Amino acid sequence: MTRSNRLFELIQILRAAATPMRAEDLAAQLEVSKRTIYRDIAALQAMRTPVEGEAGIGYMLRKGYDLPPLNFDEEEIEALHVGLAMLMRTGDGALQQAAARVGRKICDVHASAEWLQVAPYGAPLDDPDNGCVSKAILRQAVRSAQKLRLVYVNEAEEQSERILRPLALIYHVDCTLLAAWCELRHGFRHFRTDRMLAADLQDDHFVEEAPLLRKLWQEQERDTFVYNL
Template sequence: MPRSNRLFEIIQILRAARVPIRAEDLADKLEVSKRTVYRDIAALQAMRTPVEGEAGVGYMLRKGYDLPPLNFDEEEIEALHVGLAMLIRTGDGALQQAAARVSRKIANVHDAADWLQVAPWGAPQDDPELACVSTALLRRAVRGARKLRLTYVDKEGQQTTRVLRPLGLIYHVECTLLAGWCELRGGFRHFRTDRMLGADLLDQSFAGEAAALRKLWREQEDWNYIFSP
C-alpha cells in the first residue's frame, strides 16, 4: 500500500475508534511493521493532524477533526455500493479488502445503502492456503509490465511452464482470465486462474512494448464490452 494511502487509512481507523488503538493493532490492520506505524504517526503529527497518544498506550484522533466530504448523489452512492459489493464475485482477495476500505470511507460521510444486496457466488477465492495463485500478484505484473513465469494445466490436463508478458485481467462470473503474450506459443493466450499451479514475477520488464501489445490484443480479441465511462 502506498504511504499516502496508508496515512489516509490510519486517519480513517482512528476516526472510527472509540478507544485508543495500539500500534500493533494498526500494524495488523495495515499489514506493516510497528516501526512503520510509528513513522506514519510521526508523519501525521508533523503535518498537524491531531493524533494523540504514545507508543505502548495507543492513539486516538482528537474530536472534531474531519476530512472533506465525498460529493456523490444518491444514485452514485448506490452504484458504488453495488459495484464494490460485486467484487466479492471475482475471488480477488486483495481487491475485496480494498473495496471494504473504500466502503468504510464512504460510510463515514454517507448513509450506507445496505438495502441493496449482492449475491456472493462467483469465482473461487484466491486463497494462498489452498495453493492458489494470488490475483493481486497477477495485477501487479500487468500494472508494472513485468514478465511472469507461469506453470499451467490446460483443459486436456497438459502441464506447461511458460513466460508471459501479462496484459490484462478479465473477470468473468465463474472464473478470472489472465491475458498475455505467450513467448512459448508466440501469440496472445488466455489463462484461467483456477488452472494456474504457480506464478513467479520476473525482473524482466516489457514496459516499452506494453501499450502497443495491449492495443493489438484488444483489437484482435475484440474486447468491445470493456467498461469505459
C-alpha cells in the same frame, strides 16, 4: 499496500479509535513493523495531520479532524453499492476485502442501500492455502508491468511453464482470465486463473513496452472485451 494507501488507512484507524492506539497494535492491523508506524506517524504530523501522542503511550487523531465528504447523489450511491457487491462474484479475495472497506467508508457519510442485493455466485474464491494462485499477485504484476512465471494446465490436462508479460485481468461471471504476451508462444494468450498451478513474480519488468502491448491486445480483442466505462 502502497505508502499513500497505508497512510490513508492509518488515519481511518485512528479516526475510529475511542482510545489511544499503541504502535504495536497499529503495526499488527496494517501488517508492518513498529518502526514503519513511527515513520508514518511522523510523516502525517509533518503534513499537519493532527495526530497526537507518543511512543509508549499511544496515538489519537484530534477530535474534529475529518476527510472531505463524498458528494454522490442517490443513484450514484446505489451504483456504487451494486458495483462493490458484484465484486463478490470475481473470486478475488483481496478486492472483496477492499470493497468492504470502501463500503464502510461510504456508509459513514451516506445512508446505506442494503435493500439492493447482489447474488454472490460466480468465480470460486482464490485461496492460496488450497493451491490457488492469488489474483492479487496477478493484479500486482499487471500494475507494475512485471514479468510472471506461470505453471499452467490447459483443457487437455497438459502442463506447461512459461514467462508472461501480464497486461489485463478480465472478470467473467464464472472465471477470471489473465491476458498476457506469452514469451513461449510469441503472442497474446488468455489464461484461466483456476487452471494456474503457480505464478511467481520475476525481477524483470517491461514498463516501457507495456502501453504498446496493451494497445495491440485491445485492438486485437476490441470486439470481445469492454475496457472502460
